[in-house]
Amino acid sequence: MGISKSFPGVRALDDVHIDLRHGEVLALVGENGAGKSTLMKLLAGIYQPDAGTMELEGAPMSPAGPRQANELGISVIHQEFHLMPDLTVAQNIFIGREPRRASLIRDDELERRAGLLFERLGIPLDPRQPVSHLSVAGQQMVEIAKALSFDARVLIMDEPTAALTETEVATLFRIVRDFVSPRTGVIYVSHRMEEVKEISDRITVLRDGHYVDTMPTAETATRQVIAAMVGRQLEVGVRPDPAAPDPAEREVVLSVRGLTTRKLLKDVSFDLHRGEILGFAGLMGAGRTEVARAIIGADRSTGVVEVKGKRVAVRNPADAVRNGIGYLSEDRKRYGLLLDQDVVRNVMLSSLPGMTRAGFVRDLDGRRVARQMVDQLAIRTPSVTQTTKNLSGGNQQKVVLAKWLVRDCDVLIVDEPTRGIDVGAKDEIYGLLTSLAAQGKSIIVISSELPEVLRLADRIVVMCEGRITGTLANADATQHDIMELATRFGADHLITTGDAE
């Protein structure tokens, strides 16, 4: 009898079973909305199953809450961050476990412990920094450190690498390998098949809330895993032949000159042509997101932005959109979604003024467009009036993307556009972006996944420490070249893996 769990209108899990062996890393894969996170939340005691049982080392287990799960030795990195932005990094990690003397919290001890933990894990974070000052990647690192601060037997990681670049992923894998011992095990949820291949021993596949299969990693081809996930054979696309004539020879749509911010950016200049997809690569904190935010006026900057040869003053994102520049943020929870509103309202948000008649919003249009998007992007939701908070992570990401597709900007800046999106859908999105470019839109793709950048971009801008260190045409670019440019400033690696010494 497997585990089942339903939400109003959705049967998220139906008779699902998994088993994790001592000393192994079990990968859990499936399309967006397949039920992976729901299953992990059952193990973490956040939800209670409708039916079915769980066992830990032979003993029945039914954690009533997160704390009880921790006490049983289950530690979870959730897909959505659960951080308190106003507290410091150290305070976040040890929330609920504060060391005290005479009932007064010893913050010095707290920071010391956090410092030790970071040193052990090789994470370069300041324990005293408020979490609100961290980038998404930094926040992800805090979550990882927090999960590893428990003395856990089972470590559950729900898409921990979605926001990380390859260097940090390497750090993470070293941490995972260190963790695995004959008395422990790891459940690893990811959409990145290369990572799954690299780290896991076995792979369990879910589809549509059902258990499909479990296969030994070494003996299974990625193609087979994907087929099990989507229930049919899927051709993983390759980059289509570059459009002719070369987009780089068409007219410049967006020109950025000498973009500089007080915090990080130094003299960033580049051109974006009509119909071009320009990739931005770099390590965590290289400043790619900052470039985007500066262009759309979300942060203060100096420098010149020209749209179609005309200099424009962009003081806020509204100005940017008015000038035809849209920006999809890497942080969907903070900058992307109206979590407590439905899919329709989220999809309409950027385009509302265009969906009015005599000053009144035409909700029927909005609903029609939303349905169209749900179909086009295969957003898994019981209806377009579902609250986005209740969607799975990947489907939320699709909703944000849909919002910008509806807006139809000439220049679209997408920052980690496929964060948390499954392989099948990813390819659909790649196809979509490519066809947008073919229609004459210009797109900037910021991504920490080099394959993604290489798959999409005509040219690739590489950044390091707030500066552009090189621009490569896709044909000439290799992962190696890019990494070299991304680490141009020598030993200043943000994260160095233990064996790098």
Place this chain on the structure above:
Amino acid sequence: MTTKTTATKRTPTRFGNRQQLQQILAFAGLVVIFGFFSFASPYFLDWANVKGILLATAVTGIMALGATFVIATGGIDLSVGTGMTLCSVMTGVFLANLGLPLVVGVLGGLAVGALIGLLNGLNVSYLRLPPFIATLAMMMVAQGLSLVISGTKPIYFSDVAGFDELAGGELIPGLPNAVLIFFAAAAIAGVVLSKTLTGRYALSIGSNEEATAISGVDVRRWKVVIYVVAGLFTGLAGVVMASRLNSAQPGLGLGYELEAIAAVVIGGTSLRGGKATILGTVIGALIMATLTNGLRIMSIPQEWQKVAVGIVIVLAVYADILRRGKEA
């Protein structure tokens, strides 16, 4: 493109229907309270008394409509009470002191409300003051100005022909205009909240201000618009109040803001923003007025009335939470 759309077939009820159902059910608390008092006092259900309740709801109700918009953004408006007073006083200045035509005076009163909203909005948007502080300051300034402008004396409209008819007359026989104005204002507010950019952006800002801004909405400008809309309702409340009393009372108004906000919150609008319904606000305002009236009709001693109102509010809102919890 993939064609997996298991999604749509899993929708048992259409959302539209459910929301309507919810709002109809929200009447439940009010109906129970009504039922109880009808049972407890033979006089309660008289049309005269019901009319009295409606009339007592009108002014605070109109203020609450405006406050709903601000609260939808996650803000709060403490200036509705004394702001309303300032609008009454200015209406008095326009009509009784300057002798301007009726229409001009009334529009003037509304304009003063809009101006109050404009200042609130600018302070919140461009000076980035917390709404609590901006509107608290406005509450004090409006109170002071009401007294200064009126010379701390009431301004009487006795010589302004027809002004008292504005609220006191009965275009629909049996129903005072004040009540009619309240319902009309509620209808307009409902449309504005759910069907115009102002309302939509108010809810979006309340739901996630940063995401709304990144989506290309000029949040600062729209916030100003939203506060101006709220101010217009404050102005309307001021005019109705002045007409009902046939005078502008400069000392009145303090404390009304809490009543108005309470009506909004009892109606199910969240102070965190993002969720707001006008029907809820109307019901919230009616619940407050009905409670006060019913307890008075039952001749409950004043001190016990407070206790009873407090307890009933807890019960009513808790019942509402239970009901919504079940549906979600």
Place this chain on the structure above:
Amino acid sequence: MTTKTTATKRTPTRFGNRQQLQQILAFAGLVVIFGFFSFASPYFLDWANVKGILLATAVTGIMALGATFVIATGGIDLSVGTGMTLCSVMTGVFLANLGLPLVVGVLGGLAVGALIGLLNGLNVSYLRLPPFIATLAMMMVAQGLSLVISGTKPIYFSDVAGFDELAGGELIPGLPNAVLIFFAAAAIAGVVLSKTLTGRYALSIGSNEEATAISGVDVRRWKVVIYVVAGLFTGLAGVVMASRLNSAQPGLGLGYELEAIAAVVIGGTSLRGGKATILGTVIGALIMATLTNGLRIMSIPQEWQKVAVGIVIVLAVYADILRRGKEA
């Protein structure tokens, strides 16, 4: 292991230091206001007058301390004003009517405060009522009960030897005990907020309630604890108020809640929760009292005082925002 950490390199000051700096700078507004009035009126800087300001700060200040905890969680406490009254009245019942020993009566007053907090906390935590509603209801219930219990008449402590010394005496010559109690309470509140689980979890809940719960903190239980702590300060305010007036005035209290909350917010604590400082609250309370006093000393007409206070609050808070904006 690498030691080059870009992240640390970008944090020039230690968080602790910066926060201290910020709080010291927060005095600036107060200092400017003080400077202005000293210049404007020869009587302002008299120790007698400064003492008067401190005394006027004490009761609202103590209430504001309690409110800071609730506001830190992202809640609001409207019951501090009339709750304080109920505590006064009950202290009166214990001491003047029942003739209990002084210590018992005072502890009894605090206990009533804790009980008010407990009920607020239970309503917010377990009935999931919005804090605005739960404490609004409590505000009414406490007001009603104060009147009922006292028979709407003040209770005098004339026969309770030494009770008026509690607030009015001067342990430190020249400094009324009420002020001493306020400062002591502020010191305790500061430690509780920054060094105990209660304070830490209050800030954590205010910062992200769901995440705090998922991190294994029993949010519901801690919320009750936080409201009880707030209630204790309400109780203390009630006792000090009673001692200062040497009587329990059942009609008092309404409106104090807004002043207390205003002090908290002027002090830089965010109504959204997660950010709170006790020093800020103390400064906020002092700013309010100093303004009122200074304008009176300057014999500004009362109606203009309101206007001036409103404008100065806007300026003070805006200056604070500018200052913080620069640092960030």
Place this chain on the structure above:
Amino acid sequence: ACGEGDGGGEPGGAGGEKPYVALVSKGFQHQFWQAVKQGADDAAAELDVEVTFEGPETETEVEKQLTMLQTALDKNPDAIGYAALDSEASIPMMTDAESRGIPVIAFDSGVESEVPVTTVSTDNLAASAEAAKHMAELVGSGKIAIIGHDQTSQTGQQRVEGFTQYIEENAPEIEIVDTQYAAGDQLKSADAAKAILQAHPDLKGIYGTNEGSAIGVVKAVQETGKSGKLTVIGFDSGKAQTDAIRDGLMAGAITQDPIKMGYETVKAAVAAINGEEVEPVIDSGFYWYDKTNIDDPEIAAVLYE
């Protein structure tokens, strides 16, 4: 109260030359208190002294008033006029005033202290008994009700108490069926009066204990269409009330003489500053007025718009 001590007796005040009298009243935005202020200002002009006047928002704010009194003392006035919201709470400050050598004149209601040199006030118990007397005469028998303006202040209580006592003792065939309080807010008083009318359709009279309450009652009677069927008796004056009396909506009202109260207070203060004897009690008086005598010069002089 004598002028010895440091600085207290010296000519202080903002101007430095004119004697300065600080008045701390029970309120300031009500018409009644504005009329007191006017009387005080008249006296100030006549006697060439400087006067300031302030009071809390409502008559429950005992602590606010004490803070005002404290500030007033700190301004080092030559005399203080004080209308105590609570007759006992200010005792320590009275002592303080005495030690600083600042004479205190109590007005409107007294203070439980030897310090005030005199008390200028209306006898609220007697005044409301007068209102009751007229109510009894006009109604004869049956049910009546009261809309009070404040449940806890001394004045608020006495205006109800004096009325109720008189009815109980002198008009046994009249029954007071309900007393509700509405903070002197016209709108809320109107709502309260309507609820009472609803519950007691055979009500024959309502008494409103201050200007706001009385106007609220008139409003309620108008809105329920019971004009003429009900005897309304008010307190204080103001244009709305005098209009209602002229129009026959209100049978009559008690007026105090607030202008005289303010005038006498300042006059007594000046006398005290100059070390003259003052009477220990100065009655500022009250009058019944109705349609018949509203335009008598004696009455017209004490009514305020």
